[in-house]
Amino acid sequence: MSEDLLNYVVDYALSIGAKYAEARYQIDEYFTLILRNGELISVNKSVSEGVGIRILHSNVLTFAATNKLSRDELINTVKTAVGRARALSHLVKTPISFSEEKLGRGSYEVKVAKDFNSLSVDEKLDILSDLHRSATTSVKEVSLPVTYCEYVEHVQRKMIVNSDGGYVIGNVPRLSIMFNLVMSSKQKGSLQRLMQWGASGGLELIDLWRPVQSVEDEVRRLEKVLLYGVEPPKEPVDVVVGSEVVGLMVHESAGHPMEADRILGREAAQAGESFIKPEHVGKFKVGNEFATVVEDPTIPGSFGYYEYDDECVKARARYLYKNGVVCEPLHNRQTAKIFNTRSNGASRSMDYSSEPIIRMSNTYLKPGGMSFEELIEDIRLGVYIKSYMEWNIDDIRWNQRYVGLESYLIVNGELGQPIRNPVLELTTAGFYNGISGVDKNLAFYPGTCGKGDPSQGVPVWFGGPNVRLSNIRLGVTV
Amino acid sequence: MSYELLSTCSAIASKLATKYDEFAVMIYEVNNVMSKIINNQIALNLSRNLYVIDLYLVRRKRIFTIELSTSDLSQVIKLSDDISNYVGLIKESELYSPLPEVKPVKPLSDILDRNVENYLNDPRQICELLINSAINEGVDRVAGTLSLSIITKALVGSNGFEGLERGSEVTAYLRVFKDDSSGQWAYGGRSADLRSLEEVGRKAAHYALLGRKSASITPGRYDVILSPLVVGNLFELVAMMASAFYVLSGFSIFMDVKQGDKVASELVTLIDSPRDIELPGSTAFDDEGVETYDKEVISNGTLKTLLHNSKTASKLGAISTGNAGWIVPRAWNIVIGTGDSGEDEMIKEVKNGLLISNNWYTRFQNYVEGTFSTVSRDAALLIRNGEVVGNVGRVRIADSLRRLLNNVRLISREYYSIKWWEVTVPTKAPYMLVSDINITRPFE
Numbered sequence: 007m008s009e010d011l012l013n014y015v016v017d018y019a020l021s022i023g024a025k026y027a028e029a030r031y032q033i034d035e036y037f038t039l040i041l042r043n044g045e046l047i048s049v050n051k052s053v054s055e056g057v058g059i060r061i062l063h064s065n066v067l068t069f070a071a072t073n074k075l076s077r078d079e080l081i082n083t084v085k086t087a088v089g090r091a092r093a094l095s096h097l098v099k100t101p102i103s104f105s106e107e108k109l110g111r112g113s114y115e116v117k118v119a120k121d122f123n124s125l126s127v128d129e130k131l132d133i134l135s136d137l138h139r140s141a142t143t144s145v146k147e148v149s150l151p152v153t154y155c156e157y158v159e160h161v162q163r164k165m166i167v168n169s170d171g172g173y174v175i176g177n178v179p180r181l182s183i184m185f186n187l188v189m190s191s192k193q194k195g196s197l198q199r200l201m202q203w204g205a206s207g208g209l210e211l212i213d214l215w216r217p218v219q220s221v222e223d224e225v226r227r228l229e230k231v232l233l234y235g236v237e238p239p240k241e242p243v244d245v246v247v248g249s250e251v252v253g254l255m256v257h258e259s260a261g262h263p264m265e266a267d268r269i270l271g272r273e274a275a276q277a278g279e280s281f282i283k284p285e286h287v288g289k290f291k292v293g294n295e296f297a298t299v300v301e302d303p304t305i306p307g308s309f310g311y312y313e314y315d316d317e318c319v320k321a322r323a324r325y326l327y328k329n330g331v332v333c334e335p336l337h338n339r340q341t342a343k344i345f346n347t348r349s350n351g352a353s354r355s356m357d358y359s360s361e362p363i364i365r366m367s368n369t370y371l372k373p374g375g376m377s378f379e380e381l382i383e384d385i386r387l388g389v390y391i392k393s394y395m396e397w398n399i400d401d402i403r404w405n406q407r408y409v410g411l412e413s414y415l416i417v418n419g420e421l422g423q424p425i426r427n428p429v430l431e432l433t434t435a436g437f438y439n440g441i442s443g444v445d446k447n448l449a450f451y452p453g454t455c456g457k458g459d460p461s462q463g464v465p466v467w468f469g470g471p472n473v474r475l476s477n478i479r480l481g482v483t484v
Numbered sequence: 485m486s487y488e489l490l491s492t493c494s495a496i497a498s499k500l501a502t503k504y505d506e507f508a509v510m511i512y513e514v515n516n517v518m519s520k521i522i523n524n525q526i527a528l529n530l531s532r533n534l535y536v537i538d539l540y541l542v543r544r545k546r547i548f549t550i551e552l553s554t555s556d557l558s559q560v561i562k563l564s565d566d567i568s569n570y571v572g573l574i575k576e577s578e579l580y581s582p583l584p585e586v587k588p589v590k591p592l593s594d595i596l597d598r599n600v601e602n603y604l605n606d607p608r609q610i611c612e613l614l615i616n617s618a619i620n621e622g623v624d625r626v627a628g629t630l631s632l633s634i635i636t637k638a639l640v641g642s643n644g645f646e647g648l649e650r651g652s653e654v655t656a657y658l659r660v661f662k663d664d665s666s667g668q669w670a671y672g673g674r675s676a677d678l679r680s681l682e683e684v685g686r687k688a689a690h691y692a693l694l695g696r697k698s699a700s701i702t703p704g705r706y707d708v709i710l711s712p713l714v715v716g717n718l719f720e721l722v723a724m725m726a727s728a729f730y731v732l733s734g735f736s737i738f739m740d741v742k743q744g745d746k747v748a749s750e751l752v753t754l755i756d757s758p759r760d761i762e763l764p765g766s767t768a769f770d771d772e773g774v775e776t777y778d779k780e781v782i783s784n785g786t787l788k789t790l791l792h793n794s795k796t797a798s799k800l801g802a803i804s805t806g807n808a809g810w811i812v813p814r815a816w817n818i819v820i821g822t823g824d825s826g827e828d829e830m831i832k833e834v835k836n837g838l839l840i841s842n843n844w845y846t847r848f849q850n851y852v853e854g855t856f857s858t859v860s861r862d863a864a865l866l867i868r869n870g871e872v873v874g875n876v877g878r879v880r881i882a883d884s885l886r887r888l889l890n891n892v893r894l895i896s897r898e899y900y901s902i903k904w905w906e907v908t909v910p911t912k913a914p915y916m917l918v919s920d921i922n923i924t925r926p927f928e
Binding site: 040042043045046047048049050051052053054055056066067068069070071072073074075083086087089090091093094096097098099100102126127128131151152153154186187188190195196197198271272274275276278357358359361395396397398399400401402404405406407409411427429431432433436459460461479481483484 | 517518519520521522523524525526527528529530531532533534535546547548549550551552553554555556559563566567570573574575577578579605606607608611612615625627628629631657658659661668732733734735739811844845846847848849850851852853855856857858859860861878880882883884887905922924925926927
């Protein structure tokens with residue numbers, strides 16, 4: 007795809023009356039291996055290549071996508087979109103406009119140390135089969151009736167041109183592995199664990215992750231949880247929430263409610279609205295001094311990495327909550343204009359056929375200075391929730407629930423007996439006001455965040471340190 | 485119909501024949517328009533004109549699949565050439581079985597509503613109808629989505645199968661607000677049925693208005709009426725778990741269940757219904773060219789069959805149920821058996837319970853045991869002695885799917901054709917009254 011053709015499309019849209027036009031060529035290439043019980047089921051390759059065109063015409067914001075890439079087809083796509091915009095224009099009451107920005111003109115690329123081709127497919131399969139082998143040989147008294155694994159290499163390339171002078175080329179390779187296991191005991195029932203690794207980069211990530219070792223260690227611990235886990239204490243106790251759970255909690259209860267489009271009601275019928283209102287920005291106290299949540303697309307090697315967003319706005323770190331106060335929502339140019347501010351570069355699209363919308367990238371709770379041992383040393387009776395399976399949150403991001411998987415009692419400042427399925431069900435304010443300590447062990451976990459209709463899944467990291475919450479009443483599953 | 489699409493499939497197939505023992509080529513051409521309604525006005529219009537090519541390739545029992553969202557046919561051939569280089573490096577697929585023998589397939593008729601073609605270029609009338617259907621009931625704010633599609637599907641296989649289908653799809657859902665209360669409803673069908681579309685606004689407004697008075701509830705076990713939206717969401721997961729692939733992979737409550745075992749209350753019947761032409765998942769043939777047919781997955785509480793393609797069927801000693809997915813079998817349309825009650829009669833039956841009008845974010849702690857939770861959104865109505873007394877707000881069903889299926893006590897006569905963000909497989913769903921369901925909310 008040539009830059010000239012994208013410019014031609016933008017110029018054509020302007021020539022027929024568009025106030026704004028952008029053309030984004032995007033190609034997403036995936037290579038996927040699927041295994042069950044360490045045996046290969048299938049090899050998949052997929053390529054999604056096309057152009058997404060966004061036009062502001064007749065006061066209607068319209069997005070059109072096609073993978074028919076000739077000049078004539080692209081111009082027809084613009085004409086059709088504009089025709090539909092005209093037809094709907096009288097149903098628009100509030101004119102749309104964008105914030106003034108100095109847009110980027112440049113390119114960025116994630117360099118890999120080990121190319122995806124540096125291992126052959128059989129060498130990759132050996133590693134993935136080893137995950138199953140190490141899991142099954144690590145247990146003694148339980149069985150592993152099934153394991154399931156997906157390995158995904160993804161290369162995303164974009165070229166974006168818009169009528170306000172933006173021009174950006176991006177190239178990001180990503181690697182991810184998902185490993186699911188079912189562990190079963192005749193006496194104790196079963197448990198299920200889904201482990202994930204994901205980041206931007208190449209095959210050097212496998213050396214970093216050491217997934218076979220991780221599976222081996224975790225399966226050994228989970229066997230004890232299944233066989234010897236007891237119910238959590240019924241009385242309120244201090245709960246130490248592990249990085250994996252904390253990361254998810256801040257993604258759900260700081261990242262999502264701070265999406266400005268959600269605050270304005272644009273996702274009302276799908277993912278919902280937000281407990282945060284426009285007037286809360288800079289004023290509303292959602293937590294105590296430990297409640298500082300950062301959102302940063304520019305973390306090198308992160309799963310949600312980008313340097314410019316899909317409106318060509320330069321990416322930067324933002325404080326969503328700062329010392330307990332609602333600070334800076336995630337903006338695109340449309341919401342920034344409404345909030346009378348500048349975009350902070352949160353506009354992302356899953357693929358060429360998806361409209362750019364406000365998305366998270368890498369979200370984390372700010373760590374502190376303590377060690378984990380110091381964090382728990384004065385807890386007489388408490389619970390440590392290291393990992394989870396089930397979670398959800400309501401549509402305004404207030405009432406949330408996480409069910410622990412690998413969890414332990416804390417007795418007199420030390421980890422003790424494993425616990426089965428402790429339920430942490432609390433409000434967003436309950437979480438951010440309940441923090442009584444954070445340690446220094448910042449860790450990130452990958453996820454695919456879903457939003458929009460048609461639904462768009464984008465890669466994100468979420469993370470945090472281990473966090474101590476005071477005086478929490480835990481529930482149990484049925 | 486687009487015989488050109490079939491010719492393209494055949495042209496690709498002819499190039500695959502020299503490199504692969506078996507293959508199938510499927511092309512979708514999608515013409516879609518989606519209008520997004522936010523705060524009573526159109527906020528965005530999306531148009532998508534896409535060409536999606538899927539390939540299934542087998543050589544020496546190694547299975548490869550390719551998905552291409554491109555109109556560049558040279559890429560198709562290049563990728564299929566590239567991927568053939570893996571043959572010597574990998575083992576046979578654990579799930580390999582040959583593509584099934586071709587048998588006659590009875591085509592579906594009347595799956596294309598020509599009106600949808602007209603509305604594609606001017607969705608204004610339906611957008612106005614949707615907005616006004618709710619506003620006229622007295623609500624403050626309307627948000628939602630109208631999606632109109634014409635989809636053509638062509639399939640050519642090395643087993644000799646050739647098939648072509650062209651159908652329409654209409655999906656509409658609205659979430660409407662009155663003061664602090666909200667209601668939601670949805671429609672999914674083949675046709676632009678204006679009566680059903682108008683009903684989306686009316687039903688959403690009905691719950692928004694019913695939920696204006698607030699009430700409180702303590703966590704515990706309650707009798708709960710699930711609206712068709714909630715039934716659609718939960719039974720889509722039951723149908724997913726009935727896919728033999730998910731049973732084999734550890735994502736199913738049916739992992740340790742045999743055909744003929746009781747898995748639900750005798751009132752519960754779940755049908756995969758690809759021959760129901762009112763629903764947009766209807767199709768005459770599956771991805772392996774096997775003729776589809778309607779089948780009871782759960783019949784009066786008993787598990788009758790899993791959903792199979794030829795591979796899972798071969799692995800588990802069954803026969804294909806016409807639900808391929810080359811790798812993962814799936815339900816086409818879901819129809820839940822109706823009962824003899826009405827929504828009002830159900831409400832009168834409840835002494836102390838809830839009507840949950842909508843839910844989202846259903847997640848499992850353990851797919852095999854079925855422990856899960858899901859969060860209510862929109863009106864969650866407290867019922868005391870057969871009367872709605874108020875809206876308890878956002879609560880959670882936190883229970884076991886197995887228990888929930890077994891505790892179904894009443895099912896309504898009326899059903900609704902549903903498809904929306906949280907019900908992705910088109911579903912005809914009734915109301916259900918389920919006993920003794922665990923309801924939670926945060927302790928503080």
